[in-house]
Amino acid sequence: MNDVPQDQALERDVQLFTALLGEVLREHSRKRVLVIVERLREGFMQLREGDDPELREKLMKRIEGLDAQTLSEVIRAFNIYFGLVNTAEELNAYLARMDLISAGQRLWVGSFDEMARRFKDDGVSPENFQSLLEHLIYLPVFTAHPTEAKRRTTLETFRRIFLVGQDLHRSKLNDEELEDRLQDILTQIQILWKTDEVRIHKPQVTDEVRQGLYFFRESLFEAVPRVYRFLEKAVRRVYGAQSGIRVPSFIRFGSWIGGDRDGNPFVKPETTELAVRMHGELVLELYLERIRKLHRMLSHASSICQPSPAFMDSLDADEDYWVDTMGQSLRRYVHEPYRRKLAMMDHRLGANLKRIRARMAGRYDPTQPAGYASERDFLADLYLIRDSLHHHGDANAAAGPLQDLIRLAETFGFHLVHLDIRQESIRHTEAVTELFARQAGAPFYQAFDEEQRLMALAEAIAHPHPFVIDKATLTPETRETLEVFEVMARMRAEISESLFGQYVISMTHYASHVMEVMLLARLAGLAGKDCRDWFCKIQVSPLFETIDDLNRIGEVMGRLFKDPTYSALLKASGNQQEVMLGYSDSCKDGGILASSWRLYEAQRRVIQLADDEGVSCRLFHGRGGTVGRGGGPTHEAILAQPTDTVHGQIKLTEQGEVLSYRYANPETARYELTLGISGLIKASRCLIEPPPEDRKDYLGVMDELARYGEEAYRKLTQETEGFLDYFYECTPLDGIALLNIGSRPSHRKKADRSLKSIRAIPWVFGWAQSRQTLPAWFGIGYAIERYRGNDLERLVKLQKMYQEWPYFRALLSNTQMSLFKAEMHIARAYARLAENREQAEAIYGIIEAEYERTLVQVLNVAGLRGLMEETPDLQRSLARRNIYLDPLNHIQVSLLERYRNEREEEKREEWLDPLLRSINAIAAGMRNTG
Structure with missing residues (x-):
């Protein structure tokens, strides 16, 4: 199969998967489902070639004549088709990359x-390249924003299809x-057909x-070490082994899942506590698997090779642990x-794991073996x-699974x-007030102006005992706000000092909003001034x-x-300040250009x-999956x-469907991490x-364009x-x-139907659907x-900006993708x-009218x-989906x-069941939900 050109191989895979899906439908669905699917697909394909009101009416009558259960099955068939197309595209893109590498061609x-x-x-120079590498931090942050429709069990089934397809x-x-x-493959498609892709219950945090x-x-855990290996190979290939360039570990991961309480009433202090223990449990389980593989592999005998003095000293120092704690014979593995x-490392990690599991179960025995005090001690043993x-002389034995485990331990x-905690500024203001x-005798904080608030907060933070607090007398909201900081302090001590990333304050309007959080952190012992100096x-x-x-960002940060x-x-x-930028709300507020x-x-x-x-x-980019929320390549x-x-550092959110698209398969995860890291470098x-x-004339043009774009957007929305x-x-x-795809409500305030109340995700999701x-x-x-008017020179200026300025090019490239996904003839059907x-x-x-205007101007x-x-590849990918999206939208x-x-x-x-399934299916087909 590998002699076929790439585009033909992909089309053949799509046809194969579609034919196998047809077989499953023929055998396992209601009798008419396959016929209905085919007729709708063919009918709407004809409408794409040329509008035919009579055919459109006939197709709508066919849809309207179907009962709820048959519609559900038709929608499910379309949804599985999209999953199979996604798998075929991902597989063929991976194979094409591998073919390029095998052929030794430019990548x-x-x-x-x-x-x-x-x-x-x-x-x-190698020295400058090394210096740049030393400054790198690449930090994707996984969030639970409710835009992911795929269940874990479905991801696993598509993974099996991917692997068989590879074979x-x-x-x-023969x-x-x-x-x-x-x-x-047929069996896996059959399993997909018999698996309910829609969650029955709304997910808990x-x-x-x-x-x-x-x-x-x-x-x-498979992809990350391979990414480092690929980077090392590329540097060695280009700069030569003699260059001495060393690649440090700079990939880190963050998460908001279990820490983001902004507008999510279900994220409690105990939720955060459980989340960090679940993280700790998984990472220890994965280390133990790899330690056991190394144990089977590193069978070197001391009679044949001589370990380093430092390593032998550490074995001698561990003798008491071997005998007393582990209860092992001195003769075991003596050679x-x-x-x-x-x-011993296995036993120590096991002790750490038992301790976490005991605490998760609500019991803890302090007499249990202590295990490793920190990841630093674990890494020290791996380095030894x-x-x-x-x-x-066995550097080659150190370069395989052992080096991979070192990379993992340095990364994770x-x-x-790094779990970020997020809360809205008003909650902190209310607690501090x-x-x-x-x-006794304290002033009314809420009556203070900004200057007075900053003075009062600074005074309280520096004070050894700022407040006398009886928690039992506080409102539940304030008590919970304080408990979040207490959980942070407790979990840092229990699991790792590196456990938490940032405390993110949404809706930061003033410098005092940051200082309020510092005061609350002071009360939990996370910041303040001791007898020696400031600590934080x-x-x-x-x-x-x-x-x-x-x-206002300059004014607020300047004051801080x-x-x-x-x-x-x-x-x-x-002395590092992180600032987060919200792509979603600014776009919902003022439109894509102004945002x-x-x-x-x-x-x-x-x-x-x-x-x-x-x-x-360091800037933290709050990008969503879609262009309307800052997404794009x-x-x-x-x-x-x-x-x-x-x-050298970038932090960005990864969420919803982007997680499964980029990270469900290790082959794709390696590719996506590589693209991000090479962009960062x-x-x-x-x-x-x-x-x-910066080209000042380009900046001036963008000022003007943003002003006009915001004017048009606000005129429409407000x-x-x-x-x-x-x-x-x-x-x-x-x-x-x-739809049961997220634990968070779709509105900040349930009864409020205003643009301000609705969350950016359902805002974008609704327009996409x-x-x-x-x-x-x-x-x-x-x-x-x-901006252009009838001035040809201005058009030439814009064309030059598109060719020369990466920012403007990315903006209009993403616009093209969004325009391609839009279908005004389908939008008209929704208007009824x-x-x-x-x-x-x-x-x-x-x-x-604005769609047509934007289409013309962007192409010009x-x-x-x-x-x-x-x-063209992306264009074909989106067009491939349209043949099934058209009938789905009309359904x-x-x-x-x-x-x-x-x-x-x-x-x-x-009717609710097929409706929810249609939302899932259209989201899968468009590959961007919210």
């Missing part, structure tokens, strides 16, 4: 090979073996934690020193074995991920989300950096400010950051050479009568709120048209769901005849009508 843009060659060709391509199979592989852990257990050491193997420690109010074991990341907040108390705490914690540009400007301002104050600053997104703002050249100056009714009625938002993708492009066409048809038609008309600026001409419109118009509760519930 793809974003590969380590391409990145290293570019640096070498540009004259970057079909890579192995020389007819019988080929038949066996095809039967394997602990379910979301387990979902996150899946990617580490099944994929990342196999590495096995002896690894047996590695160095000793080098000592007697005993904590697996109450604490001040409970003190917490790092705070203010989150700037709205357009107004992004505009100049505050003596905050400055002292920052120095005590390492993107304000984020760009905010980054430049805050980095300049930090540099002026001598503070290291990671490599390009990192390169599109403002000049001189990526100083390229964007960090400012660390070793002067960065290019000044158009009935716009929010259109959103609620002409998208499946009511179904999204009921109805094929309008509005948040990702609305206002761009208007802005370009208004509105109660006020006339009003909805008028709003639809505004949206359609990019110099293209059609959308996504520059990314969803029909279901929404029936669900909303049915008066009898029991019959209404009947």
Whole structure:
């Protein structure tokens, strides 16, 4: 199968999987399902070739004549098709990369090979390249934002299909073996058909934690060491082994799952406690598996090779542990020193694991063996074995599984991920106000202006005993807020000092919002001043989300950096300030152009400010999966950051469907991590050479475009009568709120239907489902048209910006993808769901006109005849899905009508099941949900 061109091989796999799905439907579905699926697919394909009102009406009548159960099965068939197409594409992309590597050809843009060659060709010396590597931190953060529709069990089944598909391509199979592989795939598709892909119950936060852990257990523990190996090989290949370049461990992972309590009432202090123990349990289990493999492998005899003196000294020092704690005979492994050491390491890790499990079960025996005091001690033992193997000429034995385990331990420690805690600023203000109010003779904190608040907070933080607190008298909200900080202090002591990442404050409007968190941390012993000096074991990341907040970022951070108390705490914690930027809310607030540009400007301002104050600053990018929430290809997104703002470190959220798309298979996880890391290295050249100056004329053009784009967006969302009714009625938002894909509510305040209350995720999700993708492009066409006018020189300027400026190119490339995913003829079908048809038609008309305007203007600026001409593989991938998405959208419109118009509760519930399945299926087909 491997002699077939790549695009043909992919099409053949898609046809094979589709045919096998057809066989399963023929045998295991209701009799008419396969026929209905085929007729709908063929009918809507005809409509794509040319509109035919008579055929459209006939197809809609067919849909409307189907009962709820048959519709559910039809939708499930489409959904499985999308999963199989995703698997085929992922498999063929991986095989194509492997073929390139095998052929010894130049690798793809974003590969380590391409990145290293570019640096070498540009004259970057080995010393400078090494210096850049020493500054790196690549930190993806997994979040539980409710946009992931796939269950863990479904991911596992698709993984099995991926592996069998790989076997079909890579192995020389006889007819019988080929038949066996095809039967394997058929069996897995049959299992998918018999598995309910929709969760029956809304997931608990602990379910979301387990979902996150899946990617580490099944994929990342294999992928991460391989990524380091690939980077080392690329550097060695390009710079030569004699260059002496050493690749440090710089990949880290973060998580919000179990720590993000902003708007999620189900994340309690005890939830966070359980989450970090679940992380600790998994990482110890995975280390134990690898220690046992090493134990079987490193059978070196001391009579044949001589371990290093340092290693032998450590064995002697461990003799009491071997005899007294482990109860082992002195003779056991007496001539196999590495096995002896690894047996002790196994026992110590086992003791750590038992302790975590006992605490999870609510019991703890302090007399149990202590195990390792920290990950540093575990790493020290691994380094001893590695160095000793080098000592007697067995460096090759140290370079395999042992080096991989060292990389894993350096990356994941005993904590697996750095758990960020997130809470909204108002909760801290309310807690601090109450604490001040409970003190005799204390002033009324809420009546203070910002200057007075900062003074009162600084005073309290520096005080040895700021408050007398009787927790029993506090409101439940304040008590819970304090308990979160207490859990942080307790868990740091129990598991690892590296356990927590940042304390993220959403809706940061003032410097006092950060200082309030510092005061609450002071009360839990995480920060303050002791008899010697200031100490700080917490790092705070203010989150700037709205357009107004992004505009105020310089004022807020400038005030903080100049505050003596905050400055002292920052120095005590390492003098690094992290600032989080909210892509989602700023886009929902002011539209994609204003959001993107304000984020760009905010980054430049805050980095300049930090540099002026001598503070290291890392930016945390709160990107979602979709373009409307800051999504898009990671490599390009990192390169599109403002000049001189990526100083070796980048932190970004990974969430929803992006997690399964990027990290479910280790082969794809390696590729995605490579793209992100090579982008980070390229964007960090400012660390070793002067960065290019910003083009002031380009910045001026973007100022103007952003102003026009925001004007158009706000006119639609805030000044158009009935716009929010259109959103609620002409998208499946009511179904999204009921879908069991996340523990978090879809609105901040349940009864509030305002734009401010609705979360950015369902906002983007709703527009995507109805094929309008509005948040990702609305206002761009208007802005370009208004800027250009009839001035040809201005068009040439925009075209030059597209060619030369990575930021502008990424912006318009992502816009093209969003426009391609939008389908205005399908959006019109959703418009008929509105109660006020006339009003909805008028709003639809505004949206359609802006779509057409944006399409024309973007293609003109990019110099293209059609959308996504520059990314043909992605264009084909999206087009491949449309043949099934078209009927699905029309099915969803029909279901929404029936669900909303049915008066009898029991019959209404009947339509809910296929409606929820349609949301799942469309999300799978578009590959971006929220």
